Amino acid sequence: MTEKIDxxxxxxxxxxxxxxxxxxxxxxxxTAVTTGVAFIDLGVFNPIIALAIACxxxxxxxxxxxxxxxxxxxxxMTVLCGLFTFMLLMTLTMTDYISRAWGMW
Amino acid sequence: MxxxxxATAPGELVGGVDPHSHPSFLxxxxxxxxxxxEAASFGMWIFxxxxxxxxxxxxxxxxxxxxxxxxxxxxxxxxxxITLGTTNTAVLIGSSFTMAMAVYSAxxxxxxxxILFLTLTIVLGFAFLGIKAVEYHQKFxxxxxxxxNFSIQEFVHPSNPHAIPLSPDMAQKxxxxxxxxxAMTGMHALHMIIGISLLFFMVWRASQNAYTEGxxxxxxxxxxxxxFVDIVWIFLFPLLYLISRYR
Numbered sequence: 001m002t003e004k005i006d007x008x009x010x011x012x013x014x015x016x017x018x019x020x021x022x023x024x025x026x027x028x029x030x031t032a033v034t035t036g037v038a039f040i041d042l043g044v045f046n047p048i049i050a051l052a053i054a055c056x057x058x059x060x061x062x063x064x065x066x067x068x069x070x071x072x073x074x075x076x077m078t079v080l081c082g083l084f085t086f087m088l089l090m091t092l093t094m095t096d097y098i099s100r101a102w103g104m105w
Numbered sequence: 106m107x108x109x110x111x112a113t114a115p116g117e118l119v120g121g122v123d124p125h126s127h128p129s130f131l132x133x134x135x136x137x138x139x140x141x142x143e144a145a146s147f148g149m150w151i152f153x154x155x156x157x158x159x160x161x162x163x164x165x166x167x168x169x170x171x172x173x174x175x176x177x178x179x180x181x182x183x184x185x186x187i188t189l190g191t192t193n194t195a196v197l198i199g200s201s202f203t204m205a206m207a208v209y210s211a212x213x214x215x216x217x218x219x220i221l222f223l224t225l226t227i228v229l230g231f232a233f234l235g236i237k238a239v240e241y242h243q244k245f246x247x248x249x250x251x252x253x254n255f256s257i258q259e260f261v262h263p264s265n266p267h268a269i270p271l272s273p274d275m276a277q278k279x280x281x282x283x284x285x286x287x288a289m290t291g292m293h294a295l296h297m298i299i300g301i302s303l304l305f306f307m308v309w310r311a312s313q314n315a316y317t318e319g320x321x322x323x324x325x326x327x328x329x330x331x332x333f334v335d336i337v338w339i340f341l342f343p344l345l346y347l348i349s350r351y352r
Contacts, residue, residue, distance in 0.1 A: 014212045015205075024202035028195055031342075035191045038347035046350075050343035058336045065205045065332045075146055082154035086161050093165055097172075 013070035023064045030057050130320035142322055149326040153333050160292070160337050167285050167344060174278040176271055180260045181282030182349040183268065184249060186240060190346040193236045194338065200229035201335040208328045211321040216314060219324070223308045226331070230301045237294055244283070251280040251287070267351035289341055296334045303327055 034053040042049065063069040068079055128138060135141040171178045207222035248256035260276035263269075271279075307327060310316065316324045 015209065017206065017209065020202055020205045020209070024198060027198045027201075031191065031194050031198065034343060034347060035187065038187075038343075038350045039352055041352040047343075047348040050348050051340075054340050054343050057339045061201065061332050061336050061339070065201055065335075066329055071146070072143060074143070075150060078147060078150045078154070082150070082157055085154075086157055089158070090161065090165055090168075094168070097169055 013067070015064065015067060015070060019064055023060050027057055027060060128319055130322075138319065142325070145322045145326060146329070149329050153329060156333060160289070163285065163289050163292070164340065164344070167289070170281050170285065174275065174281060176269065177260070177275050177278035178282045179349040179351075180263070180268060180271055180276070181249075181279040181286070182345060183265065183351055184244075184247065184259065185286075185346050186243065187346055187350070189236050189240055190342055193233050194342045196229050196233045196236065197335050197338050200226050200233070201332050203229060204328050204331045208321065208325050211311075211316045211324040214317045214319075216311065216317045219311050219317060220308055223304055223311060227301055227304045227308070230297055230304065234294060234297060234301075237290065241287075249279075249283055251284045255280055255283075265351065286345055289345070293334065293337050293341060296337070300327075300331055300334060303330075 030053055034050055037049055037053075038046065040046075062079065068076060131138055131141055135144065203222045203225040207219055207226060210219035210222055244250055247259065248254055249259075257271075257273060257276035257279065260268075260271045260279050261273055304327075307316070307324065310323075
């Protein structure tokens, strides 16, 4: 009885070609968009937009190509924990650099 | 499925079925194929997170040095060929698609389709590395490889009318940009070379029906690796090629 709600024992969700095709076309369009935007002068927003598009593309790859959207909570939490730890390490390193006189010569 | 409820000896039948029978690829310490797949995916993701940290260190170095030596990074970035970079991004995204389709083919137990998509992934992988080799060669010709033969000529007296000439001191810092460029794209290319080697092995195993009788875990986990390599490039491309363009 418990097996019905136990995610470890569920059948794997199979993602089909229509989903993959939609994602790959979206990714190619976004690649064209990000390259096009690079030639428009938006000041400080150029890197922000480029990275926002990159983050969105990476999310599509993780969610659909890597099946995280259809995966168990264990795998979803694993990915989130990894990203959280990465952001933590980056942020703490950056606070060190921006709060000292390093590189000010 | 409830194999714990009755103690049986090997070969003894329970309800006409041998409770110890299972697919040959199911390891004894797992209860079911689903549980084995979940454990394998979990392990693969933990490995990929160590890879995130590995590449993350280089991204962090890039961020810090870019802020310190911004003019040098802008000048260095503009020597890259944006057409080749964009083409390579499309090629790699295409290879991720063929890899995703390979996983689907294994799930559908279609052997020839699986071999086709794995082979297409190899072809696109080589296309990426070939384009990358053209770019590396250009850097070699231009003396833009960090080291004793590095030339700051292009940065002190730029040929591009949009470029701002750098002082010799700042122009030397473009070596840091190119060091990071070669370290990051080089490690990325190494991951692709390892991936292509594994793909050759998997095509061979797929031809023996290794992945089309229910045991798709190796294809699935390799797919995760290949998509991860794609994601690294999705971030490398804007950071190295795009965000500092002369407009």
